[in-house]
Structure formats: C-alpha cells, structure tokens
Amino acid sequence: VVYDATFDALPLSTKHDYVIVGGGVAGSVVANRLTENSNVSVLLLEAGPFHKGVIETEVPFYFWLGIPSTYQWNYTTVPQSSANNRSISYPRGHILGGSSAINGLVYDRAATSDFDKLANMSGDSGWAWESMLTYYEKLETFGPPSDGHNITGQFDPSVHGFSGPLGVSLPGYSQTLDSLVLETLNNDTFPYNQDSNSGNEIGFGWQVSTIHNGTRTTAATAYLADNYLARPNLDVVVNAFVTRVLASNGSQIDTVEFHAVGNTTNLEVQASQEVIMSAGSINTPYILLSSGIGDNATLSSMNITPIHHLPSVGQNMSDTTVMYVSWEVNSNDTFDPLLNNETARAEAFSEWNATRTGRMANGVINLSGMLRMNDSDPTVQSIYQQYSESVAGSNDADFEMLFIDGYISTSNSTYFSMLYGVLSPLSRGSITLNASDPLGPPLIDPNYFASEYDVLVMRQALLTGFNFLSSEPWTSYLGTPVNGLAEVISAVGTGDFTAMDELMRNGVQNGAHLVATSSMSPYGADWGVVDPDLRVKGLNGLRVVDASVYPFVPGGATQLPTYCLAERASDIIKGSQ
Numbered sequence: 001v002v003y004d005a006t007f008d009a010l011p012l013s014t015k016h017d018y019v020i021v022g023g024g025v026a027g028s029v030v031a032n033r034l035t036e037n038s039n040v041s042v043l044l045l046e047a048g049p050f051h052k053g054v055i056e057t058e059v060p061f062y063f064w065l066g067i068p069s070t071y072q073w074n075y076t077t078v079p080q081s082s083a084n085n086r087s088i089s090y091p092r093g094h095i096l097g098g099s100s101a102i103n104g105l106v107y108d109r110a111a112t113s114d115f116d117k118l119a120n121m122s123g124d125s126g127w128a129w130e131s132m133l134t135y136y137e138k139l140e141t142f143g144p145p146s147d148g149h150n151i152t153g154q155f156d157p158s159v160h161g162f163s164g165p166l167g168v169s170l171p172g173y174s175q176t177l178d179s180l181v182l183e184t185l186n187n188d189t190f191p192y193n194q195d196s197n198s199g200n201e202i203g204f205g206w207q208v209s210t211i212h213n214g215t216r217t218t219a220a221t222a223y224l225a226d227n228y229l230a231r232p233n234l235d236v237v238v239n240a241f242v243t244r245v246l247a248s249n250g251s252q253i254d255t256v257e258f259h260a261v262g263n264t265t266n267l268e269v270q271a272s273q274e275v276i277m278s279a280g281s282i283n284t285p286y287i288l289l290s291s292g293i294g295d296n297a298t299l300s301s302m303n304i305t306p307i308h309h310l311p312s313v314g315q316n317m318s319d320t321t322v323m324y325v326s327w328e329v330n331s332n333d334t335f336d337p338l339l340n341n342e343t344a345r346a347e348a349f350s351e352w353n354a355t356r357t358g359r360m361a362n363g364v365i366n367l368s369g370m371l372r373m374n375d376s377d378p379t380v381q382s383i384y385q386q387y388s389e390s391v392a393g394s395n396d397a398d399f400e401m402l403f404i405d406g407y408i409s410t411s412n413s414t415y416f417s418m419l420y421g422v423l424s425p426l427s428r429g430s431i432t433l434n435a436s437d438p439l440g441p442p443l444i445d446p447n448y449f450a451s452e453y454d455v456l457v458m459r460q461a462l463l464t465g466f467n468f469l470s471s472e473p474w475t476s477y478l479g480t481p482v483n484g485l486a487e488v489i490s491a492v493g494t495g496d497f498t499a500m501d502e503l504m505r506n507g508v509q510n511g512a513h514l515v516a517t518s519s520m521s522p523y524g525a526d527w528g529v530v531d532p533d534l535r536v537k538g539l540n541g542l543r544v545v546d547a548s549v550y551p552f553v554p555g556g557a558t559q560l561p562t563y564c565l566a567e568r569a570s571d572i573i574k575g576s577q
C-alpha cells in the first residue's frame with residue numbers, strides 16, 4: 001500500500017519487521033527483495049513524492065533540460081578551498097526512486113579489480129567480482145535501443161541479464177558525433193571495447209543507459225512497480241521526512257522518527273527486526289549524526305546526546321572529480337537547438353510522446369572512453385610511483401572521457417563537449433552537522449582537488465583528450481574553444497600548466513558519485529561504519545545499505561554498483577532471518 005504522509009492515516013501502530021529509510025536506488029531494491037517472502041513485512045519511508053506521472057523523470061533528455069527543484073534536495077557544497085573557494089551545487093534525488101530519477105542515466109558496473117579490491121579490503125569474498133557479476137546479471141533486462149538498430153558487436157550478451165527488473169539499453173539515436181569518435185579509435189592508444197561492463201572497462205565503446213522503451217528506468221519504476229506495490233506485506237510512505245533513529249531499549253535500534261513534509265509534528269514507527277538506512281551518501285550519515293551516532297565529543301559540543309561513539313560517520317567522503325570543456329562546432333546536428341529553440345524542443349517532445357523515439361528518448365551520451373594513463377611517459381611513471389595506493393588494477397581506468405553532443409548554454413550556437421572524470425580520486429571530504437545549526441542542512445565538503453594526485457590525473461586526462469581531438473576529422477569539426485580553453489591549449493604546448501590548472505579549479509563540478517561516508521571495513525577494524533554484512537558497528541538492529549558504504553568510488557559511475565550492492569545486501573539480510 002502506498003501512503004502519503006501529508007494526508008493519509010498512516011499504519012503507525014503496525015510493527016513492521018523492517019523499516020527502510022529512503023526509497024532511492026538501494027532502498028527500493030531491498031524493499032522489493034525482502035517482501036518476496038510474504039511472511040516478512042516492510043515499511044519504506046521516503047521524503048520525496050510519489051514518482052508516477054512526473055514526466056521530467058520519464059523523458060531521458062530532461063537530464064539536459066533540467067529536472068525541477070521539487071524533485072531534488074538542492075544541496076550546495078561548502079566553499080572548496082582547492083577549487084578557488086567555489087561552492088558547488090550538489091544535486092540528489094528527492095522522489096521515490098531517489099537519484100536514479102534525476103541522474104545522468106549512465107550505466108557503468110566498474111571493473112573486476114574494483115570489486116576484488118573491495119573483497120580484500122573488507123575480508124568478505126562475497127564482494128568480489130565473480131559474486132557481484134551474478135547480481136548484475138540478475139538485476140537487469142538488457143533490451144533493444146529505442147531506434148531498434150542492430151546491436152551486434154556493440155555489447156557482449158554473455159555478461160548481461162535479460163529478465164531482471166531494471167530495463168537498460170544502448171543508445172537509440174544516431175549522432176553525427178558518433179562517427180567522428182569511432183573514426184579516431186585505433187588498436188593502440190584508443191582501443192575499442194565491445195563491452196566495458198564485462199569486468200574490463202578500459203577502452204572506448206557504446207554507452208549503456210538506464211532507459212527502456214525510450215523511457216528512463218528508475219529504482220521505483222523497476223523495483224516498486226505496481227505488481228510489487230500490491231504486495232500486502234509492503235507499505236510505502238512518501239513525503240515522510242526521517243529525522244532520527246532511536247533505541248527504545250539499550251543498543252537495539254528499533255524506532256524511526258519522522259514527520260510529514262510541511263508538518264513538524266514528530267511521528268514514530270517501530271521495526272521488530274531491523275532499521276535499514278538507505279538515505280544515500282549525504283543523508284544517511286546526516287541522520288546517523290543527528291541520532292547521536294558519530295564522534296561523541298563533536299556531538300556533545302552540539303548538544304546532541306551521543307548514543308554510540310563511531311567517529312567515521314560522515315568522514316572519508318570520496319567523489320569522482322569531473323569537469324566539462326567545450327568547443328563551438330561546424331555542424332547544426334547537435335542537441336543545442338533542443339535547449340535554445342522552443343519549436344525544435346516541442347517537435348522532439350511530440351516525437352517522444354507519440355513513439356518514444358528520437359533525441360528525447362536518448363541517453364546523455366552515446367560513446368565514452370575509460371582509460372589508464374600512458375605509463376611509457378616518465379611524468380606518468382612518477383605519478384604511479386608516488387601514489388601507488390591509488391588505483392585498483394590493470395582493467396580499472398584512471399579517468400574517463402565522455403563525448404557530449406552539445407553544451408548547456410543559452411547561446412544559439414552549436415557545440416561539442418568533453419566530460420572528464422578522475423575515477424579513483426584520492427581527495428577525501430566529509431558530511432558534518434553545522435555547529436551553528438545542527439538541525440539545519442548538513443555541511444557537504446567533497447574537498448575536490450585537495451589531493452595533488454587528482455590534479456595530476458585530470459591534467460593527463462585533458463592532455464589525452466587534446467591528443468584525441470588533434471587531427472581530422474576533428475580539425476574540420478571543431479570551431480572556437482569556449483571559456484578560456486584556447487589559452488590552455490596554447491600554453492600546454494610550452495609545458496606550462498598554470499592556465500590548465502586554473503581552468504580545472506574553476507571548472508570542477510559535482511561528480512554526483514559520492515561514497516564512503518558510512519564506509520564498510522573488516523569486522524573488528526578500528527575505522528569504518530559498517531561491517532562487511534553492512535551492520536552498523538557496535539549497534540544492534542541497524543544496517544546501512546546504500547552508496548555510502550563503498551569505501552572508494554567503484555571506477556565509473558555509482559548507480560549500478562549501488563543496485564548490485566543492494567541486491568547482495570538483500571540476500572545477506574534474508575540469510576540472517
């Protein structure tokens with residue numbers, strides 16, 4: 001049953017076996033999997049509204065047009081001291097389905113070495129690639145692209161699933177840009193990779209997206225579809241803002257405090273088995289800290305009664321470091337007209353509406369590259385030597401290059417953009433309570449470029465990109481570089497990186513792949529927030545299942561690793577019943 005906390009009578013007196021906080025990627029998966037057993041009852045509390053009928057979260061192209069602020073948390077980082085003190089907007093999804101309803105739709109699983117590293121770090125071989133691959137295959141339906149083109153050679157069917165809840169597909173709109181990228185590939189420096197989701201992510205290939213039948217798929221459309229919501233043992237409450245978890249008896253967490261959005265009266269619900277935190281990498285640690293689970297001294301100084309000393313809560317935060325660079329192009333075939341011309345937008349929308357095809361049905365990119373730095377270059381050798389702890393393994397990329405068929409601007413020109421991302425960043429930040437207003441929004445500090453390593457890798461990424469674009473067909477296609485890029489390009493020729501570093505510090509954006517604020521660590525470790533079975537260390541009845549438990553960014557993007565983690569977590573929880 002779905003309830004709206006703002007007007008429905010809620011099932012507050014019913015004690016559910018599990019109460020899940022947050023109906024995003026992880027929360028939706030766990031709610032679904034646990035209620036497969038009709039003897040197990042689950043209550044899911046979500047702060048955002050119900051997802052159905054929200055067109056901006058259905059049409060894939062709305063990622064570029066902009067998703068309304070009602071469906072976002074509208075967070076901003078604290079000034080970033082290594083990014084010219086800029087405060088950077090930090091979007092998160094505020095709707096059933098969570099950030100999967102507003103994200104860039106990019107489907108990346110990360111590499112074998114990421115998961116093998118996680119298994120080593122945590123001491124639990126169940127987090128290794130071989131085991132996780134079975135969950136990746138279980139969770140997806142790899143469907144046809146929206147234009148129905150033949151996808152032979154564009155992916156490897158042997159590592160995909162065809163009957164899971166989450167529909168995914170390859171690009172369904174062919175762009176002029178695609179042929180330029182493909183023409184530039186070679187077997188040496190810029191190799192083609194038929195499927196970067198096979199465990200080896202290195203190379204360039206067709207980008208899978210969370211799109212099915214030309215429509216965005218989210219954790220809610222996939223795991224909280226009508227047939228699942230009809231289960232009598234699953235209750236979902238939307239517009240329910242969780243403030244704290246509480247222990248009514250010793251160290252057993254069994255109560256969740258919340259209020260209806262727009263109403264400050266506190267309500268409580270109880271779990272007879274467990275409370276599962278799935279509020280995401282910002283709000284899970286924020287709720288734990290507000291509940292008195294964190295560093296005792298810091299909490300006391302803010303007049304919050306500590307209930308459990310766990311100093312790692314909110315610490316160790318890591319995020320992909322990303323930036324865009326753009327050029328005007330000598331072509332009219334880019335997506336810019338959809339941003340700037342109402343008629344073009346209306347036409348594309350009617351096509352989507354009628355047939356779920358066209359640019360509006362497409363993901364944000366068609367082709368992407370994931371690369372390691374060139375280790376025959378002495379500069380790179382010295383980076384690898386100095387930061388030997390940083391990267392995972394030989395099939396894990398240091399950086400990504402995403403090819404974007406336009407540019408977010410109001411100008412009438414047409415553009416090409418490249419998005420660069422440092423995939424295994426070493427900068428670490430934090431989520432903390434605001435000492436002057438502990439009940440207000442948390443302080444979000446990704447600490448971008450605090451580690452020199454991230455600066456050095458971003459430089460290599462940009463240089464590799466310039467190299468990629470240095471000859472035909474690009475020289476004819478690209479026009480004027482935008483936003484100071486021309487000076488950067490001319491200065492690197494002389495070995496001067498001052499302008500490039502300044503462009504980076506002025507240009508770094510939110511990476512959107514925040515992790516590690518409730519980090520997993522081995523049983524008995526004196527750091528970390530959860531054990532490898534995702535139970536909060538030292539407490540009973542409380543688990544964290546969301547992106548915040550990853551101790552490092554699983555190379556690439558985080559939504560698929562979070563779906564996959566939640567699938568395995570559901571089995572772990574079932575195994576402990």
Ligand SMILES: Cc1cc2nc3c(=O)[nH]c(=O)nc-3n(C[C@H](O)[C@H](O)[C@H](O)COP(=O)(O)OP(=O)(O)OC[C@H]3O[C@@H](n4cnc5c(N)ncnc54)[C@H](O)[C@@H]3O)c2cc1C
Binds near residue numbers: 048278
């Ligand atoms: C703009 C953007 C672009 C992104 N692009 C990509 C991409 O292209 N590819 C990719 O792989 N990943 C991408 N990501 C990241 C990906 O979406 C996240 O890693 C993933 O959604 C994390 O899942 P989660 O379950 O941890 O959190 P979320 O999916 O964010 O879910 C958390 C849920 O908890 C709810 N919640 C939070 N606080 C409370 C509270 N106090 N009470 C009740 N409910 C609460 C939220 O409303 C939300 O529904 C992007 C994210 C964003 C925001």
